[in-house]
Amino acid sequence: MASANPPDWEDSPGAYQFTATLSGGIILKNGVQMGDAGDMFAAFDGDGNVRGVATMLTPPFGPYERTPVFEMQMRSDNNGDILRFKYYDASADIELDIVETYIFTVNEVTGNVENPIEFNLEFVTLKYNNAHSTGIDIDYESNTEISGFQFDVAGVTLTSVSGGDAEANGLSLSFSSTVLGFSVTGSTIPIGSGTLLSLDFEEIIGPTTLEISNVIISGPGGNAIQNSGPGSIIINVPPILFDYNQSTLQAFYIFNMVTLNEIEIDTND
Secondary structure (H helix, E strand, O other): OOOOOOOOOOOOOOOOOEEEEEEEEEEEEOOEEOOOOOOEEEEEOOOOOEEEEOEEEOOOOOOOOOOOEEEEEEEEOOOOOEEEEEEEEOOOOEEEEEOOOEEOOOOOEEOOOOOOEEEEEOEEEEEEEEEEOOEEEEEEEEOOOEOEEEEEEEOOOEEEEEOHHHHHOOOEEEEOOEEEEEOOOOOOEOOEEEEEEEEEEOOOOOOEEEEEEEEEEEOOOOOEEEEEOOOEEEEOOOOOOOOOOOOOOOOOOOOOOOEEOOEEOOOOO
């Protein structure tokens, strides 16, 4: 567990004229409800000023009984202000951005402990796809824009990295044993899912474990985005073709179907 070093987020009740109330909100990380001792949830304006700091509640009733639900007074001098949110995860000692924003409305009350508003931490999931003896695709699913990424590759010798939504959206790609994706022009990969990029490597023979680790993904503001996967995968490739001798004496047969262990073979086998 990381040593907690909480941010200095402080509410300023007298600094703004109007309030709006979040009577109940929950924080989700890839669908999992967050909230441990020391965690914090706060609202900010576009200049980074604190516009409210939430209190963590534990309702004694309702569908969210004994789970963390947040209550917050949000502050502004104007209707229409766009407020953004951050979450401090004490167990990881990290500040995280929230996907959703709020358009300030004077005296508005939203959510409650029985029907809370959902707030989602920015999150990216990586997966393997289309593995073969000389390459593999890295797919992604993201609820936020991606402006850059890096990860280490072990188990294979990379020969190139290319394609996918990274290249299509203007990110530059480079590699050694570490793959980098970045933009010097502010280009980003939009919210969504697809193929992030393709890895090409020297041909492998027999089952090989490919592992991707130390994944870092960043958003447009340079903030770190929480992520999961893809971890490791065993790539199974066809065996080396066996040697054979072909006789000059031949006969021809037509097979309607061939099965091995009661499994029908495919035309690509």
